[in-house]
Amino acid sequence: MFQSHIRFLSENYPISLPGEPLTAGKITVCLTFDDAYFDFYHYVFPLLCELKIKALLAVPVKYIIESTTVDDSSRLLVPYDEVMNEGVYQEKAPFCTWTELTRMAESGHVEVASHSYSHIDLSGADVDLNGEVAGSKAILEEKLHREITTFVYPFGKFDRKAQSIVSRHYRFSMRIGAALNKDWHNSHGVIYRVAADSLPDPKYPVRSKNLAKYFLKYVSNTIRGR
Numbered sequence: 001m002f003q004s005h006i007r008f009l010s011e012n013y014p015i016s017l018p019g020e021p022l023t024a025g026k027i028t029v030c031l032t033f034d035d036a037y038f039d040f041y042h043y044v045f046p047l048l049c050e051l052k053i054k055a056l057l058a059v060p061v062k063y064i065i066e067s068t069t070v071d072d073s074s075r076l077l078v079p080y081d082e083v084m085n086e087g088v089y090q091e092k093a094p095f096c097t098w099t100e101l102t103r104m105a106e107s108g109h110v111e112v113a114s115h116s117y118s119h120i121d122l123s124g125a126d127v128d129l130n131g132e133v134a135g136s137k138a139i140l141e142e143k144l145h146r147e148i149t150t151f152v153y154p155f156g157k158f159d160r161k162a163q164s165i166v167s168r169h170y171r172f173s174m175r176i177g178a179a180l181n182k183d184w185h186n187s188h189g190v191i192y193r194v195a196a197d198s199l200p201d202p203k204y205p206v207r208s209k210n211l212a213k214y215f216l217k218y219v220s221n222t223i224r225g226r
Contacts, residue, residue, distance in 0.1 A: 004202035006031070006047060013206075015053040017111050018150050018172040018184050018191065027206070031055035032174065032193055034115060034152060036064065036096045037083065038075040041104065048109040058115035058152035058174075059101065060084075061136045064143075068093035084119065098143050105144050113150035114140055114170070121155055122162040129165045137169055150174065156193075163190065177226075179217035187222050 009015065013029045014022075022028045033040050036059040048055055063084060068075070070093045078094035089095055096104075104110035117136040120127060128135075133151065140148045149171045156176025158166070166173045167189055177192030184191060194214060196205050204210065 001199055001202065002043075003047060005196065005199055005205075006053075007051065008202045009206075010051045010053050015055075017054050017056055018174075022183065027180075027211075030191075032058065032113075032152065034058045035060060035119070036101065036115070037080075038072075038094055038096055038100075041096045041100045042072060042076060045104055045107075045110065049107065052109075054109050054111065056111050056113050056150060056152075057096075057101075057104070058113045058150075059096075059136075059140065060115045060117070060119035060154070061139045062118045063089040063095045064101065065090060065093060065095075065097055067097045067099045102144055105146060111150070112140060112144060112146075112148060113152050113174075114148055115152050116154050119154045121157045122153060123157045123159040127162075129162055133162070133165050134169050158190075163188075177217065177221055178214060179221050180211070180214040181218065186218075188225055192218065192221065 009029050013027055016028050016030055033055060036057055040057060075093050078092050082088050083094040101112060105112050114136040116132040122132060137148050151166045151170040152174045158175060172184060172191060174191045174193055178194055179192035181192055194205055
């Protein structure tokens with residue numbers, strides 16, 4: 001289902017990254033993936049290379065280790081509800097390594113974004129916003145030797161304080177919004193994303209009735225300033 005979905009999009013829509021030119025009069029798709037699990041490197045990256053398309057990968061910096069000798073099958077079998085536990089991500093390497101992230105970034109098929117430092121709700125109390133936002137950017141740029149221009153909010157949650165800091169350090173920011181976008185900034189500087197998990201069919205997110213819902217959600221989000 002996933003492969004059919006990505007192939008359908010690549011054959012029918014322009015695939016772009018934040019800031020790239022948009023095609024007038026046509027929906028442009030930006031493929032985004034959260035968390036940088038090893039399954040992205042194992043399954044998605046080869047497909048992007050085959051189809052010659054690009055995607056944005058949001059990385060929670062804390063959980064990335066330099067390299068690993070753990071076999072692929074073991075890395076893929078770590079339960080998602082355990083991957084961020086202390087000891088697990090260091091020993092079982094369920095996330096992409098810095099070596100793998102570097103290879104993908106250098107390929108031209110993957111652009112890395114920050115997904116904060118420790119993958120926490122940035123709208124919560126007592127959050128070190130500078131460390132989560134600016135600190136994660138600094139580490140990514142040092143490790144990957146390239147500018148990081150996009151921030152993807154963990155859990156899609158943010159408030160005005162968080163967005164104020166994010167906008168000082170990144171040109172683009174993304175949240176979960178189940179909505180279309182006017183451009184790469186919209187009226188208040190946040191790009192909405194549409195979930196594509198557990199699809200009933202490969203074309204589902206871009207079917208007419210869903211596009212109509214996403215447009216109405218864009219209007220609602222814009223009016224509410226969210």
